[in-house]
Amino acid sequence: MTAAIASRSAGPRRIRWADMGPFIALAVVVLVGVMINSSFLSGTNIANVVTRSAFVAIIAVGATFVISSGGLDLSVGSMMAFVTGIMILAMNRLEPSMGGYAIVAGAGVGLVVGALCGLLNGLIVTVGKIEPFIATLGTMGIFRALITWMSDGGSIPIERSLREPYRPVYFGNLLGIPVPVILTLIVVLVGAFVLYRTKYGRRCMAAGSNADVARFSGVSVAKVRTMAFVIQGLCVAIAAICYIPRLGAATPTTGQLWELQVITAVVIGGTALRGGKARVWGTVAGALILEVIANLMVLSNMVSEYLVAAVQGVIIILAMLAHRFIK
Amino acid sequence: MTAAIASRSAGPRRIRWADMGPFIALAVVVLVGVMINSSFLSGTNIANVVTRSAFVAIIAVGATFVISSGGLDLSVGSMMAFVTGIMILAMNRLEPSMGGYAIVAGAGVGLVVGALCGLLNGLIVTVGKIEPFIATLGTMGIFRALITWMSDGGSIPIERSLREPYRPVYFGNLLGIPVPVILTLIVVLVGAFVLYRTKYGRRCMAAGSNADVARFSGVSVAKVRTMAFVIQGLCVAIAAICYIPRLGAATPTTGQLWELQVITAVVIGGTALRGGKARVWGTVAGALILEVIANLMVLSNMVSEYLVAAVQGVIIILAMLAHRFIK
């Protein structure tokens, strides 16, 4: 007993090897990358990869809230397309009267719409008491259909005159750091703060860990979960804000299958799908791992184009195995 | 205690209203169908819908095993494509020497390959101790890539000479009942028997309900789960056997997104995603609900083609809400 107590009281929070898993996996994947292709480490390539991973990372921070509070959101990809569409329409509508400020106003609209989409998901899950998997599969169809309908199956491009002023939000740098990366950092920092340092974060974990206990303790599980979905919606909107300047249009294929990438990033990052545990920084590592693997598939010459998906699958499984055995 | 004994002999298991949910939802959807379009109830249409739902229903029976034992399989759609591809290749190869018997031999190959695919999934999840979501997402990519590679990105058609003898397996009737429906019934009956009437079924529920309890009771959770994945693989192969005569080819898009349909069918059917509970008959109702909704989308002319997915999503959510409130 004494031994146990001693080791236990050793430090406020020991570094746990298990928590390092995603970062080790990331390091492994990067190392493999360096061995495969020398251009992998080139500044542009690294900047490209990191910048690209911003979308999935930002959305995945939201997903970390949802999953750790005991939910799941399959609709994020379609929601992203829908929010992008609405934002572009709003910006185009406001441009004649507001000029460049239409971007800011449009972004505001996007945040509100994102939050509302999240609220819808949350209410269906909590008030309607429908399994999140089914509920968000339903809204996934709904959002996807809406963007298809809004675009008549084609695309919704942003006004030419807005393109230039908006461009820096994806392509710009601040002190040499790409803007989307800075945005991601802010989102992650805020996310980590909320999850680990606020009452709400505590209650999120409690709701995901054991909903009954949370309820007895006066935590409104329904409210906490709904709020997590709203946060997810906001994250989707933020991702949309820095996505638009990249290609300047919303199409029915925007954000397709991102939900799977997002959930994968979260799980690789160490957040358990059953809830009760959140690893925001791991989530970011997860998003990076996915993007690096995709990048390596193109950079390496060893894989037939047909087999890219197979190799990606194998690498993901190997990475997970690796960090299991390093433990 | 005496009262207890008395009530026990009253009946083996009371009818629970909660368990009727999926059937009520099915009835509601069918009712809506009748109101929307008179031809909905025509014999051909009903036969078509029921026959078609065979694929998802058969695979979903396997998914019921996996999910109730505490797993999840996202790879079934791609596995279906892969198994279909292998079967067609085998049949085409054997046709010159065996003639029509090549179909039987090919089906045998399919079953073996399906079981092996399931075994692979199972081992990664249990021996590799990787979250099923990630593991099967990985193998989903692998199977999909393999079929793409086998077909060179095109398609693998079955020999013309095999088409006619193979046709009845999808299009044939036995005593007026379509063959795929009979196959489904057999699979469901066997599935229900195994789940509800055998020791393995008990162990499955125990593993899914509380893995610790199962371990402490001498149940090998890893074996039980692996076996569930193998059963899933067999079900996929059976679905593939009756799928081939319908479309006559395997392509890289065969079975795409079926995993979502399958899981939806299982969950609508009343099996909980967190495991420990299996409702095989509910699963079949779930598969039928999905197919009826898709059928209604074609039969009704009220919905813009762009919005079909939205309406489908709304109906699924409404059906779930309905059976929640009927309770």
Next chain:
Amino acid sequence: ATGALAQEKRIIAVSIPAATHGWTGGVVYHAEQAEKEIEAAFPNIDVIVKTSPSATAQVSALEDLAAAQKLDALVILPFTSEELTGPVEQVKAAGTFIAVVDRGLTDPAIQDLYVAGDNLAVGANTAKWLAEKLGNEGKVVVLRGIPTVIDDERIQGFTEVIKGTNIEILDIQYANWNQDEAFTLMQDYLAKYPQIDAVWANDDDMLLGVLEAVKESGRTEIRYALGGNGMKDVIELVMAGDPVTPISTPYPPSMIKSAIYMVAGQFTGQAPMRGSFKLDAPLITPENAEQFYFPDSPF
């Protein structure tokens, strides 16, 4: 008798892929346009447009359409030839007039009317033009779509022509007819290959992503970035005489509309049109771009 016949409702079913990306979006748009116009003009014709997200779903849709009513005609853009041949044959067995668009069925005898696109030519014509401009020398990268027959044929047409030249195809990868994925893939191509003379994306949707990636990289050695399908935005580029994208290849989604009109014709007193109509894939150049430009189309 003729009067009674004229009053009788004629049903034309149209089965097409769901609008999952730009080109199929265009198909849906044109089909719905045709439905509106024809139903307005000829009250005795009922056009039913149905989209399906997969080959399996399309087969189901055919069954449903045929079970629910007697179809006078079916206009279909099949997902794949092999998979749809049998089901269409069954529809025909009930006496339905069959018009097939884009991809022919494996048994041509089923098709009463065939409006054929030529995906091989889309690839081949682009390759020929590119080979000429590059002087049979150079390095190109290729982006392909979703693994389906259309994609396969275009790539086949392209690579066969290129094989006869000294042009080297550095890489071919899937970008799933998705702008985003094309952008990402192009970024990676640029990182991987220091010298790229030309890019071919086998669809204009992807081309837009490619152009953005090239623009952002600041790389100037890329002389041509070509697409295909004749998307509105790309035709605007062609019309404006863009040096990097001076041509496109039409693969107009409006072919579905033409087919529906041809079929409708026979119910409005004209003689039924039968046979095969092959749309070729002429190059869209600044000179002729005007005639391929439909500003109202979503595609």
Next chain:
Amino acid sequence: MTMAEALPIPGPSPVQPALPPPAMQATGLCKAYGPITVLTDIGLEIRAGEVHAVIGENGAGKSTLMKLLSGHVLPTAGQLWMAGQPVEFADAVAAEAAGVVLVHQEILLAGDLTVAENLFLGRELTRGPMVDDRAMNRRAAEILASIGAHCHPRDPVGALPLAQRQLVQIARALLEPRKVVIFDEPTAVLANDEVAALLAVVRGLRDRGAAVLYISHRLDEVEALADRITVLRDGRMIGTWPARGLTQRDMAELMVGRKLDMLYPPKRPAATGDPLLQVEGLSVDHCAVQGSFAVRPGEVLGIGGMIGSGRTEMFEGLMGLRPATGSAVLHGTLMPHRSVGAWQAAGLVYLTEDRKGKGLLLDEPLGPNLTLQALDLVHPRLRLDRKAEAAALGRAVSDYDIRVRSVHLDAGQLSGGNQQKLLLAKVMQTDPHVVIIDEPTRGIDIGNKNQIYDFIDALVRTGKACIVISSELPELVGLSDRVLVMRGGRIVAELAGDQITEQNVVYAATSGEAHAAGGARP
């Protein structure tokens, strides 16, 4: 005929003289789950500054009554009063707001959260927008120390041993001043020193003017602690008595409604013969070191020790449920590959102390739970034998006196003690030669304890062997032929015959010195 007439004990207390209104009062309280009536017409008064014990057999309805009083469950009829005013609690949160808190019989904590996070869940201390972890950890450490818990505020609760989790739960209830504090079998999973600390805490609460409701099957505790005692039987109130004047025997007879026999079976002759089970050098990471012991046919081997001494871990290691090293021989055959299945086939089973987490499938009916471990025995054929299962359940219900009002209930709906009996029945289905029972009578009422002791006695008399891990000293002493005492993961003493006394066990479990044969005590 009422019990008061049948038994030589004081009658129900007469109407009280004018007193301040009771802190809490229940009148006409009833609870039914569908057709199953659990509580009928309960009238109860709890005064500020008293410890009010509620006793009764397993399944009598004690826990249900406590849940009604604390808002966890809503009554089907009846009224609650506080300080003379009628109150209605919509849920547990409302009850807590009104000053009523319940420490559950079953552990209810969020396993992924730390101890401090659990303690402050729903009422986190904050500094600005941030949770003030430092302050919470400090407060948590104080509270934990005050009730004698040895865990650290930052430990994840899921990794704590059962006893520590129970203490965390108690700490949670004591975090804020309360008017009414309800303890539902708080000491079932605690060992002696923790129990003593807890009793001190309870007395402290009383002295500060709180009303304490206390449920326990350990009647010595009740005797030592209670001011008044209420007895429940079959969901009805038998009466309330002042504690003074009631002996443990009186209480037991009031609960059971009949005279009780001897609690412990007579000692058996010393076991001879070759060991059935022989274990050498068994070590489990962090928990147990080099444990060697043997048990012979016809012998009950007791395992004593403080909480956290590694008893549970050592035997879980033996069973292959934790990584462990060392060798074991059963029936003369070496068991190189150890798993629950392999042991069971060879004739050895282990009954866990954590019935909720590791013992029973709470969402499954009784039948499947009962036969889960012995599936191959009960159902020899491919097809499940429902008849055999029903028969087995019928036998188990009568053999182990499992009180169920309907056999269709899920295991989780049984009362705590009946769950324990079901668990015992489940393990015994496998017809083992050696049984390891971790805390055999945890939560079992006094009337049933002797049944279980008799059962163990009968078992070993047929040439089988039993290892009993127990934190209840009288049980350990009364039942065992030999006792091993563990401390800090090591077996530090072996007691036999006359050496087996409570004092010797305690001494060996706590003193720094290994206990030599001879049984000297300070």
